[in-house]
Amino acid sequence: MRLHRLDITAFGPFGDTQSIDFDALSAAGLFLLHGPTGAGKTSVLDAVCYALYGAVPGARQSGQGLTLRSDHAPPGTRTEVRLELTVAGRRLEVTRQPPWARPKKRGTGTTTDKAQSWLREYDTQAAAWKDLSRSHQEIGEEITQLLGMSREQFCQVVLLPQGDFARFLRADAEARGKLLGRLFDTRRFADVEKRLAELRRAAEADVRQGDAALLADAHRMQQAAGEGVPLPELAPGDPGLAEAVLTWAALARTTARERLTITTCARTAAEAASAAARHALDEARELAGLQRRYAEAREHADRLREHAGTHEQDRARMERARKAESVAPALDLRDTAEREHARAARAEAEARAALPEPLAALDATGLAAAARRAAEERGGLDSARRAEDRLTALLTEQRTLDREESADDAELRDAESWLADWDTVRADLQGRIDAAQEAAGRVEHLAGLRESAGSRLDAARRRDRLARDAEEAADRALASRERAAEAHETWLDLKERRLRGIAAELAAGLAPGEPCAVCGATEHPAPARKDAGHVDREAEERALADHRRAEERRAEDERRHSTARETLAAARAEAGEASVAELAALAEEAERAYARARDTASGLHPAQEELRRAGQEHERRETARQRAALRAAARVSRRDALEGERAVLRQEVDRAAGTAGSVAARAAQLDGEVERLTRAAEAARLADDTAQRLKTADARLADAAFRAGFDTPAGAAAALLDEEAHRALQRRLDARQQEEAAVRAVLAEPETAAAARRPAADVESAERAAEEAGRRLQRAASARDAAARRCAELDRLSAHATTAVRRLAPLRETHDRVARLATLTAGTSADNERRMRLESYVLAARLEQVAAAATVRLARMSSGRYTLVHSDDRSGRGRSGLGLHVVDAWTGRERDTATLSGGETFFASLALALGLADVVTDEAGGVRLDTLFIDEGFGSLDDQTLDEVLDVLDSLRERDRSVGIVSHVPDLRRRVHAQLEVLKDRTGSRVRHRGVG
Template sequence: MRLHRLTVTAFGPFGGTQTVDFDRLSAAGLFLLHGPTGAGKTSVLDAVCYALYGGVPGARQSPGQRLLRSDHADPGTLTEVVLDLTVGGRRLEVTRLPEQLRPKRRGTGTTVEKAQSRLREYDAATGTWKALSRSHQEIGEELAQLLGMNREQFCQVVLLPQGDFARFLRAGAEDRARLLGRLFDTGRFAAVERHLAELRTAAHHRVRDGDERLLALAQRMRQAAGSDASAPDGTVLDDLSAGDPGLADAVVEWAAQARSHARERLDSTAAAHLAAEEAHLAARRRLEELRELHRRGRRLADARRRAEALAAGAARHEADRARLERSRAAEAVAPLLEARERAEAERRRAARAEEHARSLLPADLAQASGERLAELERAARRELGTLEAARHAEERCDRITAELARLDHESGADEELLREAEEWLAGWEAARDARQRDVDAATEAASRAEQLARHLDAAARRLEAARRRDALTAEEAAAHAGALEAHERALAARQDWLDVRARRLDGIAAELAGELADGTPCMVCGSPDHPAPARPGARHVDRRAEEEALERHRRAEDAHRQAELRRQTVRERLTEVAEEAGEASVAELADRVAALEAEHTGARRTAAGAADARAALERLRHEYEARLAVRRDAEQRTASRTSRREVLLAERSGLEEQVARARGGAASVADRARGLERRADLLAAAAGAAFEAEAAALRLKETDARLADAVWHAGFDTPRAAADALLAAHERRELQRRVDERLAEEAAVAAVLADPELAGADGLPPTALAAAEAELEAAVSRLKAASSAETAARDRCAELDRLSARALADARALAPLREEYDRVARLAALTAGTSAENERRMRLESYVLAARLEQVAAAAGARLAHMSGGRYTLVHSDARLSGRGRSGLGLHVIDAWTGSERDTATLSGGETFFASLALALGLADVVTEEAGGVRLDTLFIDEGFGSLDDQTLDEVLDVLDSLRERDRSVGIVSHVPDLRRRIPAQLEVVKGRAGSTVRHRVP
């Protein structure tokens, strides 16, 4: 990796834009970065790190990047870092802008500008830069892959912080382990240690869980075995605990003994249960026999009581039976009694109907016979039939009269329609011409509006151009005045610089004499004697004043060029705008635009009525066609009605003669027909009522004859006696039920008393049944106890078998778990350094770090030997430490003068510096190889040279020169004055009130 150019803007102490040309500085191989404290030497390195990784080293890294912004920067200037470098054979340019506050583009206040990143690559074939990415993540991944190291490694390898390595030399094993772990990313080995420890813990938990399950099963088997005296001793289980090697064998053996004792107990309880069942069956049979004998005795006593009750109710039973027989005889007469009542009621109803029908007839017909009334009714209906045709003729006359009235009404409506149509058609042509003129005017206005719109757009553009022309004219005058003023300032600044330079040249001898010292050769003549050195005059200025004047001159020239550029830009824009605007003034063009807008608005308003005018014309044409159709239809209907009227009048004249003849003296034929129809209906009703009354009287006489014959045959004297003997349905059912129940009870009692099984059933002692029941209850209790004992014994055997099977399965499954735990625990103890097999008690991560530290010590030892003139050499030590410290991470220094080996913590201040420098350079080589062999062409060494004497400093610089021989450039960050004389290529950081600046001093 080689750095070419770094440009920072508003970054850290740099308020403006500063550029560091690493190509110029690296040409000498060794360059110095110096400046006063707080000027920003370290900020240059921070900018390099920020460009590559988006963050600054270690403790200077903030949660957000807003602290990177310079307090000296202008609010409108954004913080930006641009780094040009070559890495992996590719020329890249990285641009980073952190998240920062900037003024709002509109309004007042500030807003957050998001972080930005850009990556470009230089194409040597075309000589141009090609954009690659604007993504933070993509750029970070691309650079990390090319560099082959993370930010922590980069800061330790490229930006060598001497203070960190001095602490590293004196640090303990744990501190060294943390630093080496970050650099070489050995976290994966620590993760292996943790993983093995976790596996050991998990395996231990599985084994312990298995032991606890076995112990729980043992306790459950102990509970299942119970407190039987024949059970095995359960105190054996109390002595077992999780983790005992023989736990599984002891539990399995005890379970086998418990199962054997449980089966013996089951056999004894089964025999006792069988004996209890036999005793229970015998007691049940005896009780059932006694209960049957007791039941027969109760049945015989009950039958005797029922026989006595039957004898007491014999008289009532005979009365019920006689009454039921008379009711059955009267039931044969009941239909005729009901028929006689119906015939009497029908005769009375017919007599009343006849009386009413005769009361409606005329007095001369009230006493006529039925035959006479029927004959008169037939005559009236014959006469009514002759009036049917005349009645239809009368109805037709009425319809013809109504139709003639309707025709007269329609004639009046059509005459009104004809009159309206004629009046409208008379004004048709004038209305059509008026609508057509409206359409033509709207069409012409639309065309005019389009033309005016084009003229209005052109006029508006000219007006806008005229306004810009006037504004740019004023702006051009101001730019011209500014350019003149900037030119005058540039001339004044140039003259001032030339004056300062002349004054310095006049006093250059005094400036050179100021650097002379006794015994030191003169830089001009080489003499160590200085008898008469020149003295500065009153007008003498130093080099710094000349450089400041030159800088002011350059800034004035830049301001003049910028002013001229602005004036030229404004003049070009003014020429373009003036050509478009012409010579007319803004007021003239504004009046022209207003006039065109008014005319255009009127034309558009007129053109907007084009559609309405066309629609009105079209509606007028449709109305014309509709009016013609109305007039034509009305004329046709009028002609049709005239012919229809003549036909209807002729028809009505003939019908009126027929109706007059049939009407007679009535008001109309219908009135005469209704009178005849009413007379016929009254005669028919009276004749029918007379015939019905005669028939009802005849039926009543016949019913009385049949009733008298039936009463005699049923054995009753009169119909009233038969009616009295009849019973209601519910009374008859109640009598029948009592008789049937009496007969059934007599049969049942007789059957019980005649049963031979009941003979002698009443000789059972009263206490025999109670004694048999008590004997059965005792047998049931003994059977339940025996059954419970057998069930408990059987359940105990089943539970012990089930739990024993589970215990055996768990014991078999626990064996491989215990083997796995032993194997994992051995590996975990070995990697953790606690195993006896690990002789040096080194953890796995410490072992890997020790190997890396051994490589670093070997690389650093050669450089330390050169720096110390062959006296000191760094070596790695893997000796065991007392206490809990890590082994394998020791560093010793061998003193060739004394032949002794001692700890690096015993080195003096100067010795510690070049030892730590050698260690840093050796670590850089090892980390570079670890990162994939990425070549590091640019290195920085930060501070630490002030503790060295002249000879040691020369030796250190010789080592650094050896790096230059490998085409490397080394930058030393220091404010030691002696280094400015020894290192000609320098980058100076100058601190000022407006922020820091950089200066290149390259021979």
């Protein structure tokens, strides 16, 4: 990947459009990006990352409320970043515009435009750019696929953050693992570990669940088997659990089948005895029933003979009712006519009672004529009703005009009161705006002073703390040197004493007849003896170990002392000689001045908005006052027209209303009179008609009664039965006939007569014998059914347990296999000798590659002194970590990278960053990274080391790379000719190319 051109508009500190020609800067292979603090050097790198991935580096966008838009940009200028680059042989142009609040095209205020992105590719054949996509997602996927790196990898590999790698050198294995895991995306290996652990827990749960289910089946079988076969004590996970359960189940099934055979034989015998008892009971019940049937039939025949007279009366009553049925239609017709005439007479009386005396005496024809006259008078009131409705509307309109006049008067008074204070309000707001603008001009200057004072105060506090640490480190180093000297003297003394008494040690190993190891003699007449202060080999080795530990402690304390002195010197250079109290007072004063200016400047926008709103309110009030005056003039002419029309309508309404008070009341009176007269006329006609129908019905009834054989209609009516009485009488007659036939049939049965001649049946004794036999059978059947259920339940549970055992066997095998894999990948297995997790193993291989790649450049930067090596020694909790050591060729010793000095840490971290870039590039598919940026850190190098580091960076041109150095070091401006300078002022930052063609 090679960068060609970057255009930045309204982004970060850049208020207008700034263009950066990377082709010109990269021509020299090495270029410098420098400028004062806060000018925007980092914003240039942010713009590159934002153009490619649509987001700035994670460390600068998280949690700080970062806004991409420049505060120096004009309101109408949109934020935009355009980057032209070549990647994978394709020349692309990426343009991104974040969302922004632009001024509305109409009216005031702002509206938010959505983010936009463009991706174009240069067509060499057509010599023109062609559009590829405008989708954020598609562009992001295309760039990520071409580069082969995520945003985190790009920011770590292309924008080399030296501070991160310095921490990486001193970090523990866990912190190194997190960084390497993000860069090489080893989440899949961690997911494998996690997945295997989950599978192990799931398999273990399945096995335990299977054991628990098998034991539950065993307990259910024990409940089904009863107390005959005791279940052995078992628990989930016991060895031989399945075999024990199946063996016990077979024994329980055998016992249950023996019980079933015994209870089956007992039930068969009980069934035979119960059948004989039921047969005897049936015979006794049948004889008793026949005897009872004969006796009941004789009693029923006697009761029928006693009620024979009543039966004859019912027959005569039924005959008269049948004759009266021919007169029933005439009776119904006469009753209906009488009821209708009575209702019509009552209605006529009610209608006439509602009329005045002269009208109540009229017949039906006179009443109808009076109703027509009243209706004609009612029709003449329609015109007067319309005039009355118009008069009501005029009154409503007059009241509306009164309300409008009151509202306009109030609005006019309010507007005049507000406008009287307008000049004072406008002058006050303009004064606030002027004061806020003047304060805004001082904020940036005061911010610089505040930042500088704060930095010096922090440095002074750090200086004082480091001074104490340096003194303590010096004391510890002195004490360690003294202890090391004492341990060395002790060891030398013990060694010398042991050499003096070495003869006693050799004599201790002599045996009679065995040759001496020194002289070879087999006789030992006077072997040396150990004295009370003899020093043996173990004491000498303990003294030597103490001496070595003291030496290591001395070296460590002296290294810490050296580091403390270097850090203290840097802090003193930054803080100066002023005390913390003096610097704190200066910082506090700068903070107060900055806060006062910022608070005053923050009121600029509210004051402008308030002035704008006040101007709008002034225009609204002035307009409202003019409109109120126009409406008042229009109301005067409208009132005159309404008064004239109202006088004319009032005269017409008074004439039509008469004494009723209103036209509506008079119309209501006439409506009621028409309704009453019409109702009375209709009632009179209906009463005359019903009287005539009643007379005709009386004549027809008399004729029908005579033909049916009755002397009077009243006699026919008395003989007539209603439907319910007729059905009841018929039922009595039919029931009597049926009873007589049934009694005769029962008395004629031969079996019944023969049973009546036999002795009375003893049903109770037969029932007691049958009940006792039934109880014996029930007990035998219950015992047999319980035994059958026990056998069936045991068979079912045994089959279920057998199936569970077969299903559990592969689960146990799976659990054992998964558990071995899970403990192996988690580093807890005995087979994993280094106790290294799978992800750590992969990261260790990557770190070994990074260390090898970094060593090539580190050896050159350190003049062949240092080499980076990976170490997989065990660290915390006994597991192998991601160790990183440096081999010092001057001493031949391997030590931890945390022991490097500040300058050594810088070029070691730079070598590590470049090596990591090479490995990640190869991991990404071999995509060439032709443009790199290296962050601050060169100030800790001496001149010779700086030259060596620059030579290494300059050698990157051998792979056609260009390197941009972001630094404040003044000496670099002399050594690196191609420069991109970032300048800042009150109107925003700008860039300037220096030393390029």
